[in-house]
Amino acid sequence: MAVNLHIPSQSDIHPVAGIEIGTAQAGIRKAGRKDLTVFRLAEGTSVAGVFTTNRFRAAPVQVCERHLAAGQGIRALVVNTGNANAGTGEPGMLAARQTCDALATLLGIRPEQVLPFSTGVILEPLPVDRITAALPAAVGDLQPGNWFDAAYGIMTTDTQPKIASQRITLGEHTVTITGISKGAGMIRPNMATMLGFLATDAGIAPGLLETLTREIAGRSFNRITVDGDTSTNDSFIIMASGASGVHVQNRDDPHFATLAQALGEAALELAQKIVRDAEGATKFITVQVDEAASSQEALKVAYAIAHSPLVKTAFYASDPNLGRILCAVGYAGIADLDVSGMRMWLGDTLVASNGGRDPGYTEEDGQRIMKESEITVRIALGRGSVSETVYTCDFSHEYVSINADYRS
Template identity: 60%
Template structure:
């Protein structure tokens, strides 16, 4: 069951983006599994992708199409099959889908970005996609963001969507985005797909920089099980339909817009953790007073990835020594006698040893909560970082052992 995951009451359309969703029967019948985005001329698009060496065929094609520099006019997303580990046939199939959609929309195939998610090392049922692309195109509508959020789900239990309107100098701009992911989550990036649209006009070179900064603070700050997938992709589409334009980091509105986009990316990333496979608790690792960003992240991830820590939280068992152990093997050189650790507001470790004020009863009370912050102060510098994770339950094993059935 998702942890405090909410669906927005109002979902705002993005002028310049239309979405069509249909059923292609890729893995299961009567399930929305094929989504097409249509983008108006003038839209700038940028993306970041998985660093897995076995990156999927659609990732390879999408990266190639972006590098060609022609305006991207469409995205196509299928669930039920990852088209990864499929060799030259996989590349050919991804390219064929782009060509077919390009013909339907009267654009070049290099103006289409393909995305897939699902089981790895299985041939893509490309004919099912090709035979149903036209249905998705016919259903295109600017108000189909929620349909798309459902259409890209795999083991997700709830659609993940962000939608807000913001105001700058009495001018309104909109940001709406969707994401999917529940397992095989760990940078770089997680097994997720994320798509954010905005009606701001953003210069291409600037958008290319912005998306890397956003990914670093959002989708690259989550971990569920330590696995990095083959298909991870995060895309931003800026249509320029509002009266707000962004040309440079020196623009007066730059940080306001960046903060709004960061809010969307962080929300969508955290929703992935909140809907993690079998999770019952949402955990924030907050490392403070580190000597460097790298030191803070090394310790945060060491604790966040520990199966022993995660299973203890699932059981609400205050076996807090597991946190100390995970910090100790993080391959950092910290002054251990200065370390302090809190569970929410409860001080559990002081000067590298058990706090004299801590009791097991108080620890258990905190660990029973659905949202927990593990704050670690290193007293070794001025850097701070956050990583988001969850507990590890019996249901995680059940879901993944039955994934292909």
């Protein structure tokens, strides 16, 4: 069951002018579910993306990168679930291109203006014939209000749809920001096994949007981890249609800071919802590292804690076996760490200081906090002024069951 994951009501999901969405059943892996999603973008929409760093990048990721680099103006996205089209060699590349060709023909655009996305089982051929056969139904379903259907349509082992939507005021204009994401396992930064699609009706200059997308991903989707596995298909896309009348050309624009902050907040909400709905998760855990000498150093410590199976299983059991956290800090890779200057808090309780257990800490305090569904671990390294935060979850029996039975 997802951990305190808020699903907004239909009335709170705001359509984005210039963006239409359609879904259909292609029968890619399971019959009777919508597993194909199409986005149609108004002409002039700026699009930027961040993708996995896994060297086994899936065919659709490679095609997306090439089509974005071509600079032809992206007009459509196509997303399938049930099959990742990864580890499929040249036939997989051909299948991804055939999908783009088919959708381009239906929409009257060029194949280079289509971005394909796939998620699901790796090392299996993409059933491209089923996808192309279902594309007319998805195109026929195109409408601005289909965000909920799309959120369900891109799910794999997710148990809940992940949607964020808000409206902000920029000068005399109302600007809409709406997005969806998917992901529950094989989640680790750079990026995690996830798809994220964020849209706004503000206009953002293409070069600025590319930089902003990388920055936003760095503070959101690249700050989550479930199991430490970096996927082959991770993709995060921001689309800016400009239909609101607001057009931001550079960082000096008076609307840039407010718009960037709102987009970042939406992306962080979507990223955190992935962790809240992680496979088998029962607890949402925030790991905050303060007083580090650098961002790299802070993240080393945060991920050492967040990736530790011993730490994660202790959280699942509500067992304040907090020496496991200190152990992870110790092997994080900071060779000159002076542990006597480090402090650790569990929730609001100081657990460790001066190189050992704090005199004021009690086992009862630890047990009380460990039973909560949302827990914060804070480490102060005493080495500088840099802080970084990572979001993770516990490991449960269900995580093993889900992944053992994934292809069944």
